[in-house]
Structures are given as C-alpha cells and as structure tokens.
Amino acid sequence: MIDHVYISVTDIDKSLAFYLAALEPLGWRAFGNYESASGPADVPDLFGLGDDTYVSGTGIGSSIWLRRRGPGETGLYLGIVCATNEAVDAAYAAAIGAGGVDEGAPADRTYFAPGYYAANVADFDGNRLEFVRKAWNPAP
Structure with a gap:
C-alpha cells in the first residue's frame, strides 16, 4: 500500500x-x-x-x-507502508542489494513523529523510495 x-x-x-x-x-x-x-x-x-x-x-x-x-529537480518520492520495523529493514536491504543508493539507513525518524521508523533509497534515475512503519497504524 x-x-x-x-x-x-x-x-x-x-x-x-x-x-x-x-x-x-x-x-x-x-x-x-x-x-x-x-x-x-x-x-x-x-x-x-x-x-x-x-x-x-x-x-x-x-x-x-x-x-x-x-x-x-525531477523524480518521484514514494512512501511505501511496511507492517513492521523488520519489514522496513528487509526492504531497505533488498533495495541496496539490487543497486539502490542509500539515502538514509533504517532508523527512527522522531523528527516526523514518535513511532515513525523508515529507510530511504534512490533508484538509478533519482526516484526515491521510503519504506515506512508508523507505530500508530493498526496491524494488518
């Protein structure tokens, strides 16, 4: 999602x-x-x-x-819902393994909100993905 x-x-x-x-x-x-x-x-x-x-x-x-x-500036920034912090970690690792560029390793992003855990990568064209788990979202 x-x-x-x-x-x-x-x-x-x-x-x-x-x-x-x-x-x-x-x-x-x-x-x-x-x-x-x-x-x-x-x-x-x-x-x-x-x-x-x-x-x-x-x-x-x-x-x-x-x-x-x-x-x-061009490109897209897309945040993708992850059900757990571990899913954020796994998606980040897979993206980096596929040649993605690190734009922020998995970590708490409390400057957005408490319970906001995310990782950021860019593709070969500068499009950016954020894998994000928000603690306040209901469990899937």
Missing part, C-alpha cells in the same frame, strides 16, 4: 489550491505542514493533504506532501 507521495511543485499556493479542489470530492483535505527547521537539513518544508482515513487515524490511509521544487 502507498502511504505517501511527495510532489515537487514550483508554486506551493497555486498547487495546494489545485490539489485541494481536485481531491475534496474524494474526502481529502489539508491537515498540516512540516517545517524543515525542525528536522535534518535535507528534509524540505512540506504541505500535507490526506484522505479521511489518514487524517482521522482510524486506519492506514494515504497522503500527498507538496514540496517546493529545487532547480533542475
């Missing part, structure tokens, strides 16, 4: 208005922002939209995070 996607945009306000209008009929809404000053230097400001399940915390839902596109 896809947990979240980062979409790099050139105009946050215009894009936020677009995505809110497009996804509102499906029950999506803005639910908060992540300010980069509270985390590592390589994590940008993020503007979150989520489906009702994601926002309410009643199950495993989906979210989109808008981020300002950097010069020459």
Whole structure:
C-alpha cells in the first residue's frame, strides 16, 4: 500500500489550491505542514493533504506532501507502508542489494513523529523510495 507521495511543485499556493479542489470530492483535505527547521537539513518544508482515513487515524490511509521544487529537480518520492520495523529493514536491504543508493539507513525518524521508523533509497534515475512503519497504524 502507498502511504505517501511527495510532489515537487514550483508554486506551493497555486498547487495546494489545485490539489485541494481536485481531491475534496474524494474526502481529502489539508491537515498540516512540516517545517524543515525542525528536522535534518535535507528534509524540505512540506504541505500535507490526506484522505479521511489518514487524517482521522482510524486506519492506514494515504497522503500527498507538496514540496517546493529545487532547480533542475525531477523524480518521484514514494512512501511505501511496511507492517513492521523488520519489514522496513528487509526492504531497505533488498533495495541496496539490487543497486539502490542509500539515502538514509533504517532508523527512527522522531523528527516526523514518535513511532515513525523508515529507510530511504534512490533508484538509478533519482526516484526515491521510503519504506515506512508508523507505530500508530493498526496491524494488518
């Protein structure tokens, strides 16, 4: 299951208005922002939209995070749900074994939230995967 996607945009306000209008009929809404000053230097400001399940915390839902596109930046950032921390570790190891580029070994990412455990890899074209286990998600 896809947990979240980062979409790099050139105009946050215009894009936020677009995505809110497009996804509102499906029950999506803005639910908060992540300010980069509270985390590592390589994590940008993020503007979150989520489906009702994601926002309410009643199950495993989906979210989109808008981020300002950097010069020459392309590619996709995709967060993939993992049922356990061990699954995060295994997916990370498999991706690295297949030639992926390490962008963050498995670890707690408490700067996002307590119980957020993740690992990050990039493919050959710069697309990024985040394998993530959120302790507050119900067991599958």
